[in-house]
Amino acid sequence: MRSLKMTARLSAWLQTATETRPGFWMLAVVTLAAAAAVVAALFIIYRLVDPLPPRGFEFAAAIPGSGYDNVARRYARILARDGVELKLRHSAGAVENLELLRSTDSGVQAALSTLGFAQASDATALESLGGVFDAVLFIFYKSTEPITEFAQFRGKRLSIGTPGTSLRPLVLRVLEAGDALDPSTHLVDLDFGTGIDALIAGDIDIAVFPGQLNADIVQRALAAPGIRLMNVTQAGAIAKTIPGFKRVVLARGLVSLSRDVPDMDVNLLATGNSVLVRKELHPALQYLLLQAMREVHWAPGPFNRLGEFPSEQPNDLPLSPTAERFYRSGPTFWQQYTSFWLTSLLDRFVFFVIPIAAALIPVIGFAPAALSLARDAPHQPVAPETRQARARAGARRIQR
DSSP, X not given: OHHHHHHXXXXXXXXXXXXXXXXXXXXXXXXXXXXXXXXXXXXXXXHHHSOOOOSEEEEEOOSTTSHHHHHHHHHHHHHHTTTOEEEEEOOSSHXXXXXXXXXXXXXXXXXXXXXXXOOGGGXXXXXXXXXXXXXXXXXXXXXXXXXXXXXXXXXOEEEOOOTTSSHHHHHHHHHHHTTOOSTTOEEEXXXXXXXXXXXXXXXXXXXXXXXXXXXXXXXXXXXXTTOEEOOOTTHHHHHHHSTTEEEEEEOTTSSBTTTTXXXXXXXXXXXXXXXXXXXXXXXXXXXXXXXXXXXXXXXXXXXXXXXXXXXXXXXXXXXXHHHHHHHHHOOOHHXXXXXXXXXXXXXXXXXXXXXXXXXXXXXXXXXXXXXHHXXXXXXXXOOHHHHHHHHHHHHHHHHO
């Protein structure tokens, strides 16, 4: 009942206000003030909640010339086409990348990392943009007898990378699970290139390193006499029991069809890699980075299908909301047909200009009445008897 009375009072006041010059201008002032307040509030929200994206951000790669570094440089070239600078921060590898990303003082807002290192507590500050590629572990050895199980590593001299690299702790998990570590096993701290040199020279027995099939270090090892590639017969079991690993197969003849190299399918292990970001990285920059990831990793390779990467799963951390929309809905109409910066402006147009227009509709609606009042009021004044009759009618409506 009270709400009905208030509505009736407001209706009567509006009718009276629009029919008298003082009342009309009072209504106009109130409406303009309300519209100005709405515009100011929207502007403040716009500036605080969704500012324009910055012109660049820092990305943790790894050692210059490494696989991570090469991928990050390709991302940087793609982002540069839209006027965004991807500033590369070099590090020892995936472990240090994650530490830089965790630190609020480092300035790093995105990084490549290896699956299996992020903790559940990282989800409070970090998100994933998805998996980008599998780093295949090539295990080369020098022995007259085939080595197919990790238990055969006992008594050997192994190179599994230097401390601080992501590969070392992952391989140690495999060696421990495979009962390969005992007092007779010797771990030698060598970087991957030096490890291959030592293996060829006979200074070590086994070298483990990640790489791509066409990488120089892999081709050198495949071409070296007396060096053999390990067929990891337990790769399937390891992938199911040790987080961060998956089984891949090097198909027979894939290295060389004419020479039938390898002369059989070879089981290998691979580690998943993903791009992680801090939650405060602007959604527009996240989307631009996702587009770069798709351009770089969409193509098929020796161990992946066309379109397999980038991928939603597996992940150590939840996908960001931007990544979820990217994988499930794809780009918007504007993102498909306009530039990055124009898309950002159009997004803000929807967020800012349309609500302003809606707020100004009442003001626009008073314009015809204002013009009519300004034209007719001097010539056609409202009689006092008419105003009194209308006031009595309004009072009766309020009482009812």
